[in-house]
Amino acid sequence: MEHNLHHTIAILTRTPATLNALLRDLPEAWTLRNEGENTMTAFDVVGHLIHGERTNWMPRARTLLQFGETQAFGPFDRWGHLRESQGKSLAQLLDELARLRSENLDELHALNLRPEDLARRGQHPAFGAVTLSQLLATWAAHDLTHLHQISRIMAHQYRTAVGPYSAYLGVLQCAGHSSP
Amino acid sequence: MEHNLHHTIAILTRTPATLNALLRDLPEAWTLRNEGENTMTAFDVVGHLIHGERTNWMPRARTLLQFGETQAFGPFDRWGHLRESQGKSLAQLLDELARLRSENLDELHALNLRPEDLARRGQHPAFGAVTLSQLLATWAAHDLTHLHQISRIMAHQYRTAVGPYSAYLGVLQCAGHSSP
Numbered sequence: 223m224e225h226n227l228h229h230t231i232a233i234l235t236r237t238p239a240t241l242n243a244l245l246r247d248l249p250e251a252w253t254l255r256n257e258g259e260n261t262m263t264a265f266d267v268v269g270h271l272i273h274g275e276r277t278n279w280m281p282r283a284r285t286l287l288q289f290g291e292t293q294a295f296g297p298f299d300r301w302g303h304l305r306e307s308q309g310k311s312l313a314q315l316l317d318e319l320a321r322l323r324s325e326n327l328d329e330l331h332a333l334n335l336r337p338e339d340l341a342r343r344g345q346h347p348a349f350g351a352v353t354l355s356q357l358l359a360t361w362a363a364h365d366l367t368h369l370h371q372i373s374r375i376m377a378h379q380y381r382t383a384v385g386p387y388s389a390y391l392g393v394l395q396c397a398g399h400s401s402p
Numbered sequence: 403m404e405h406n407l408h409h410t411i412a413i414l415t416r417t418p419a420t421l422n423a424l425l426r427d428l429p430e431a432w433t434l435r436n437e438g439e440n441t442m443t444a445f446d447v448v449g450h451l452i453h454g455e456r457t458n459w460m461p462r463a464r465t466l467l468q469f470g471e472t473q474a475f476g477p478f479d480r481w482g483h484l485r486e487s488q489g490k491s492l493a494q495l496l497d498e499l500a501r502l503r504s505e506n507l508d509e510l511h512a513l514n515l516r517p518e519d520l521a522r523r524g525q526h527p528a529f530g531a532v533t534l535s536q537l538l539a540t541w542a543a544h545d546l547t548h549l550h551q552i553s554r555i556m557a558h559q560y561r562t563a564v565g566p567y568s569a570y571l572g573v574l575q576c577a578g579h580s581s582p
Contacts, residue, residue: 225563229429233556236424243419244549249409349566356565363564366557367573369424373550376413380543383405385536386529393547396576 225359227335233362234327238320240369241268246316253312257378264372268315269303271368275322277302279361280329286344286354287333294345330358370396405539407515413542414507418500420549421448426496433492437558444552448495449483451548455502457482459541460509466524466534467513474525510538550576 223229245253245264253264262270282295307315333339340355377393388394403409425433425444433444442450462475487495513519520535557573568574 223431223435223559223563225560226429226431229431232428232432236428239423240420243423244416248412248416249406251403251406251409252412255403346566349569352565352567356563356567359560359563359565360567360571363557363560363567363571363573366553367571370550370553370557370573370576373546373553377543377546377550379403380405380539383403383536383539384543385532385539386526387532387536387540387543389529391540391543391547393543393550396550 225340225355227340227358230358230362231327231330233365234323237271237365237369238316238323241271241319241372242316244372246313248312252376252379255375255379257375262371262375264375265307265312265315266303267368267372267375268312268319269307270300271365272315272319272322273299273303273306274361274364275319275326276306279357280326282344282357283330283333283354286342286357287339289344291343291345291351294347297347405520405535407520407538410538410542411507411510413545414503417451417545417549418496418503421451421499421552422496424552426493428492432556432559435555435559437555442551442555444555445487445492445495446483447548447552447555448492448499449487449490450480451545452495452499452502453479453483453486454541454544455499455506456486459537460506462524462537463510463513463534466522466537467519469524471523471525471531474527477527 245268256263256266277296278298285293285295310318335354340353340358342354343351344354344357346352374393374396377391381388381394384391384394425448436443436446457476458478465473465475490498515534520533520538522534523531524534524537526532554573554576557571561568561574564571564574
């Protein structure tokens with residue numbers, strides 16, 4: 223389907239509560255284990271989403287609206303969350319994500335974007351021209367790719383425990399890894 | 403990691419609230435679209451989870467504890483949810499899943515399973531011998547495979563809307579489909 227700002231906001235609004243329901247107070251065996259070397263834990267993913275709230279989505283939307291294609295988006299550090307998450311609990315990260323997302327959605331609402339704004343273009347450092355519509359649709363799809371990843375990271379921990387049932391569990395065959 | 407009943411119950415307890423936070427009152431563009439012919443919508447997946455609560459997990463655990471390997475588990479109809487979900491709203495299905503899951507977890511707690519119970523074997527119609535431990539681990543992993551599927555079904559709806567960003571979104575490359 224086409225991008226629809228109302229539909230995008232519906233996802234963005236729900237993600238912090240979804241992750242809260244899934245992860246808060248869960249045993250660390252689920253939240254602090256990864257899928258192998260150089261992969262993320264569920265804890266890491268929440269940190270990565272926080273880092274995106276601070277440095278990726280709304281900052282890039284602002285750059286696009288202010289400079290169009292004349293100035294490329296600032297860099298995004300895919301491992302930037304590691305420093306910021308250090309020493310924090312998962313509960314703290316979940317609270318922080320909820321707060322930052324809410325602030326960013328307030329700012330998005332305040333922009334009162336019209337269809338002609340959504341068609342405006344900015345300069346992505348890797349892809350070249352992208353529209354504001356594509357950037358905002360990706361913000362929502364990025365939430366979904368990381369929900370997809372968290373469910374896969376968690377299922378991975380039971381790869382052996384499920385025995386022969388692993389043949390029926392698609393999540394254990396998933397190779398749709400984000401970068402990261 | 404090894405199966406741990408406490409860890410399994412931690413997942414099983416959270417799934418209804420997770421799906422509730424993700425899906426309740428979401429526009430139908432997200433919940434009533436699928437990934438193509440013979441695939442499920444998010445609405446279908448919730449119906450499938452309900453059907454599993456009624457006819458799969460605890461009923462099979464009961465059969466295993468009562469008959470061991472002498473009686474195969476009853477059949478599970480992977481499309482059995484279609485009839486049961488007909489005419490219901492997604493909100494009704496989410497409520498029903500929460501109620502049934504809670505009842506099943508009450509029953510599971512009441513069994514007071516000991517390690518030697520978890521090692522007992524039953525007869526799966528396709529795999530042959532499976533332990534109670536494997537059955538219960540799979541109940542939790544099955545929740546995760548369907549959370550993984552729902553996030554993929556939803557992301558699929560924005561496949562075009564995200565434009566060039568699709569290259570970075572692992573969920574759009576996922577081929578880890580459950581059956582179903």
